[in-house]
Amino acid sequence: MTINEMKADILIIGGGSAGCMAAIRAKEINPSLKVVVFEKGDFKRGGTIAMGMDALNIVSIPGGDSPEAYVETVGSTVDGILDQKPSLVMAQRSYELMRKLESWGARFRKDANGNYEMLKIHPKGKFCAGMDEPDLKVILAKKAESLGVEVVNRTIATSLLKSEHVVTGATGLNLRTGEFVVCSAKSTIITNGGCSRFMMPHSGHPFGTYDYPGNTGDGWAMAYRAGAKLTGFEFTSNAPLIKDIACPLLYITLTRGAHIINGLGQRIDNEGDIGVHAMLREFNEGRGPVLIKMDHLPEEKIKEIEEILFTTERPIQKRFFEQRGIDFRKQPIELFPTEYFLCGGHGSAGLVVDEHAATSVEGLYAAGDAASVPRQHLTGAFVFGEVAAEKAAARAVSLDWPCATQAQIAAERNRVFSPLSEEPSPLDLAEFEQKVRQTAGDYAVPPKNEWKLKNAIKWMTHFKEELKALKAADFHELAKILEIESIIYCIELSAIASNARKESRWGSYHYRSDYPEKNDAEWKKHIILQAGNIPGETLVSFQDIERSVL
């Protein structure tokens, strides 16, 4: 167990979409900055876009739908629980961002006249740009490495370092070598995603397809422990995706003429237009399944759809459909709601940030799925990765190097390594995680009520105690125990937030059987969570919505 003590102007925790872009931007601004990235997997394929992306979901093209129109449409998708400035900044910078990605080699789909293929996935306006880039992450990673970004692979961040009220870096564990990494940093950016391992997927396989399973809310848990504010944790979201494999394909097929039908054979899309909640209602009201029907489409459209689905985002889909004997020309595709999860990119949960990507704690920034910029998607990860880097870089030049104390290092090292043992673990780690996540599915997700939510909190308190007895045979398992601890934190915080919001909102995402109505008069506000002074205490407060744009 060696200790690697490092210093950085900017430490970035998580080398996925947001983290990679933050690293590039920091070096663009000031090549002399020392920029370090902790990446749990491998930088070249780390994060949720490991196997590429088929769209950049939010782009406001000059002459097309405006950034203000985006703020309006995204606001309507989250029932108005959205601070407007961050979403405006994102849309304003989105076109420049797309051009930048294009200049680095990312391929966007264009029509015969050279216009970008723009898809309608919001209630109003066309903001989604089609992309064909299986190697997007590799392009970004190579760019970052060519600029001299220092990457520490296979390293899970364990805790933030603090000096009084300021964040001064973080500690990490290399899950292959067991090296304990201490990185003192002038500015720290959290970009390690949301919590995809929340409840268990319906298939029974522990790792859902949609989001990177390494996203276990580590950043949220460590920022919470460091005093940062979290919000949107009651926004437990899911999506109707391909049953069992949970790959997305809806908009790719809809925009090429597919029809959506329910279990009663009724067509439920309006000429290619349908919202997620309308589809989820079919399931919730017993009219499922929801099917994508394409047998009426011409061969060229089918080929186009197959080309996108089988090459860019998840090529394994090809094998899935072959094994199930599904040919889009003949059979429909069955959709099913995914498990509920927490994510600042597709949903709303995350660290409280302003339009400068600053969290509520000095020295700490957040971007991507870790930050609450509701429904920001990949565009948000890239734009706020850049914004965070700009602010973090400006802060770094004005400061002296912080230095972690030996006492701090020893205490955290002891905490992290204490489960490492040659003794057998009293519980199987996979089984323990399964029980934690099944309990989330039983009590912390819709339909919610006070009894269930309080029971979820009670169980999570119990699991935190049980976790203390778990043993790890190697460093991979040691990291897994840290991950499960973060998952427990996320479920508990989600149940606390859900219990605080005494109304129903966001379609089925926050349906409370004891408060079944939406109540704008009382509840059109944010629910903020913060660690209290007493160990285990969570402070709940409320914050007004910022509406400076519209």
Added chain:
Amino acid sequence: MSKIVDKELVKVNKELCARCGICIDRCPLDCLHPDKDGVPYMKYKDCWYCGVCEYECPFNAITIQLPYLVR
């Protein structure tokens, strides 16, 4: 109980595999590790069937399969 032989999701063709380790380096979930001969095997069951190992292998030595629960 009969022996279950089809549990590994990552199949490696040992004749094509050059023991270069690229798949082991790239696996986002640290599933793959080298065996005593340097051939990758699934040491941990945390597979996300993302397909990165198959896609990145320069020698087409890897085929992944979906977990039974998913396929």
